[in-house]
C-alpha cells in the first residue's frame with residue numbers, strides 16, 4: 001500500500017534538510033578571459049582597485065570599469081579560470097596585513113609568507129592604496145639618514161623623509177647602495193623594507209642571504225614579487241610595501257623603503273594596460289604612468305611633530321638604457337623625487353666604486369639634515385672634484401704641467417681614491433670626518449699616489465687602536481674645532497711617518 005502521508009512527510013523532511021543558505025554577495029560571470037585578464041558582466045557596483053573572488057578561490061583586481069563589464073587582472077589561476085565562471089565582488093580594496101610580526105619576514109605583496117615559516121598572525125591590515133599625507137601634516141626633513149657611504153653622505157646627503165632616486169645602467173651597483181644603506185641602519189632605530197619588483201629569484205636570494213648574515217633581518221621586511229610572479233603582483237608590490245611602511249610611520253617611527261626597481265614596475269603596468277586595451281602613449285606606456293609613481297612616492301614623508309614625527313625615506317631605483325636619463329620613466333621619477341644618485345658604467349668599469357657621478361647627482365633637501373661637522377668639511381668637496389675632473393680631461397692631451405696644476409691633479413686623484421669604497425664596508429660618521437679631513441689637508445701630498453685607499457684603511461685601524469681618546473672628542477653634531485682638527489692631522493702624520501716610510505709602505509703597495 002502506498003502511504004501518501006508517510007511519503008509526504010519524507011519529502012518534507014528532505015526539503016527541510018536542504019541548507020537554506022543563499023550567497024548574497026553580488027556576483028557576475030566571466031565573459032572574456034585571456035592572458036590573466038578577465039572581463040566580468042553582472043557586477044554593477046564594483047569599485048576601482050576592488051578585490052574580486054573568482055570560482056576556485058582565485059583573486060583578481062578590478063582596473064577597468066566600463067558600462068557593460070568590468071575588466072580585472074588575475075593574481076593567480078590564469079590557466080584555470082574559464083568563460084562563464086562566477087565572480088564575486090568583495091566590496092573591499094586590496095589590503096596588506098601589517099604589524100611588527102612582518103619584521104624579519106619575506107612576504108608576497110598580499111602578505112603571504114614566502115620564507116617557508118609560519119603564517120603571519122596579525123589582525124591589522126592597511127589598504128594598499130592610501131592618500132599621501134597633506135602639506136599641513138608634513139614636517140621639515142631635519143634628521144640625517146646615514147648611508148655609511150662616504151661619497152653619498154658627504155656630497156649627496158639624505159634626510160629622513162626624503163625621496164632619493166638611485167639611477168644608472170644595469171650592473172652599476174644600484175642595489176649595492178640600497179643594501180649598504182639598509183645594513184648601515186643597524187642600531188639606528190630605522191625599520192627597513194626592501195621591495196623587490198620583477199627581479200630574478202636568484203638575485204633576491206643573494207640579497208636575503210646578505211641581510212641575514214649581517215643580522216639586518218632583525219629590522220627588515222622583504223616584500224617580493226619576482227620576475228615569474230603574475231604581473232599584477234609586481235604591480236601592487238611597491239604599494240603593499242608602502243602600506244606596511246605607513247603603518248610604522250603613523251606610529252611615529254622612522255622607516256626606510258627601497259623600491260628595486262621602478263623601471264620593471266612601469267613595465268609590469270604597461271603590460272597590464274596593453275592587455276586591458278588602454279590607449280598607449282610614449283614608449284607604449286599608458287598615459288597615467290606618471291601618476292603610477294607620483295602617488296607612490298608622495299606617500300614618503302616626514303610627518304610633523306603633531307602627527308607623531310614619523311618618516312618614510314624612499315630610495316626608488318630606476319634602470320637606464322645606455323645612460324639615457326632623458327627617457328620617459330627616468331625623467332618622470334627624477335621630477336618626482338628630491339634628488340638623484342646617478343651611477344655611471346664608465347666610472348664603475350674604471351674601478352671608481354660606488355660609481356657616483358658627482359656632477360649629475362644632487363640632493364635637494366638632505367643638506368639641512370647633514371651632520372654639522374660633515375657639512376663643514378665637505379663644503380668645498382664637490383667644487384674641487386669638479387675642477388679636478390675638468391683638468392684631468394684637459395690634461396689627457398698632454399702638455400707641460402706647472403707645479404700648481406700637478407698638485408691639483410694629484411690631490412683630486414687622491415680624493416677620488418678616498419671616495420672609493422668596498423661593498424659592505426660602511427664608515428661611521430667619525431671615520432668619515434677623519435678621512436675627509438686628512439684627504440683635504442696638506443698631508444695628502446705626502447701620501448704616495450695609488451696608495452691612498454690602503455693608507456686610509458690603515459689609518460682608520462691605527463686610530464681605532466691608538467687614539468680612542470681622540471675619537472671620543474670628535475662630535476659630529478658640532479663644527480670641527482681647530483684643536484680637534486690638528487689632533488687628527490698629527491695622528492695622521494704620525495701614521496704616515498711610521499707606515500709610508502716604514503715597512504707598512506710595502507704592505508700598502510701589495511694591497512694596492
Ligand code: ATP
Pocket residue numbers: 168169170171172173174175176177319353354421422423
Ligand atoms: P642590476 O642592474 O643587475 O640590478 P645593479 O645596478 O643593482 O645591477 P649591483 O647588483 O648592485 O648592481 O652590483 C653589480 C655588481 O657590482 C655586483 O657583483 C656587486 O657585488 C658589485 N659591486 C657593487 N658595488 C660595489 C662596490 N662598491 N665595490 C665593489 N663591487 C661592487
Ligand code: MG
Pocket residue numbers: 174175176260
Ligand atoms: Mg639591482
